[in-house]
Amino acid sequence: METGTAVNHVPHTSAEGSTGVQQSKARRWDVKRDDYLSWDEYFMAVAFLSAQRSKDPRTQVGACIVNCENKIVGIGYNGMPVGCSDDVMPWVNWDGVSNILETKQLYVCHAELNAVLNKNSADVKHCRIYVALFPCNECAKVIIQSGIKEVIYYSNKYGFKDECIAARRLFDVAGVKYRQYQPERKQIVIDFSAVDVVQWTPPSNSVPSTRPALNGDQVPKNVSAQDLSSVSLSQT
Numbered sequence: 233m234e235t236g237t238a239v240n241h242v243p244h245t246s247a248e249g250s251t252g253v254q255q256s257k258a259r260r261w262d263v264k265r266d267d268y269l270s271w272d273e274y275f276m277a278v279a280f281l282s283a284q285r286s287k288d289p290r291t292q293v294g295a296c297i298v299n300c301e302n303k304i305v306g307i308g309y310n311g312m313p314v315g316c317s318d319d320v321m322p323w324v325n326w327d328g329v330s331n332i333l334e335t336k337q338l339y340v341c342h343a344e345l346n347a348v349l350n351k352n353s354a355d356v357k358h359c360r361i362y363v364a365l366f367p368c369n370e371c372a373k374v375i376i377q378s379g380i381k382e383v384i385y386y387s388n389k390y391g392f393k394d395e396c397i398a399a400r401r402l403f404d405v406a407g408v409k410y411r412q413y414q415p416e417r418k419q420i421v422i423d424f425s426a427v428d429v430v431q432w433t434p435p436s437n438s439v440p441s442t443r444p445a446l447n448g449d450q451v452p453k454n455v456s457a458q459d460l461s462s463v464s465l466s467q468t
């Protein structure tokens with residue numbers, strides 16, 4: 233029962249939870265969650281979140297390198313080399329006809345390369361890499377040379393291109409495994425306001441509830457849909 237305030241602290245129940253999961257039943261505050269992210273979901277989502285840093289108007293790709301202890305050791309996204317201003321370099325996509333020197337193709341560092349170069353460990357040997365798109369041949373070389381042993385990709389929409397065909401050939405010969413990510417949910421929503429929800433377990437095993445707001449509580453402001461940052465795993 234809500235008393236003492238005009239602001240209702242509504243627990244995430246039939247709406248979306250903090251991970252954007254559609255829940256069919258009310259959440260118990262005193263029982264372990266069973267809708268938490270799997271490792272694959274977590275690391276692929278990190279890759280997709282990283283992609284949102286990209287300035288590329290057409291393709292935003294992120295990559296996340298993980299070691300055998302499920303610890304992240306490198307993150308990257310596609311972008312211009314350090315010191316090459318995003319405002320000076322071209323972002324036009326090469327169409328095969330125009331002057332390639334005035335397109336992004338010859339200048340952009342792909343997400344996989346940046347993730348390897350950004351590593352926070354001595355090396356990335358025996359690691360796996362999560363990436364939104366199946367790697368191109370240039371990134372395949374970097375992946376193989378750095379010692380990464382598995383590629384988990386979300387989309388293979390450019391798989392027909394020579395760059396991806398060559399990459400598969402390189403992976404097959406070098407013994408690097410690759411598999412397509414199997415999404416367990418369509419999207420993961422990051423709702424910053426969820427942390428402000430006041431959670432309280434009633435003394436009996438009755439229905440989930442919230443307690444009345446007390447003096448000193450942080451009362452969350454009303455958050456509109458526009459305030460929510462969404463990272464969709466269905467966009468590549």
Ligand SMILES: [Zn+2]
Binds near residue numbers: 344
């Ligand atoms: Zn590449």
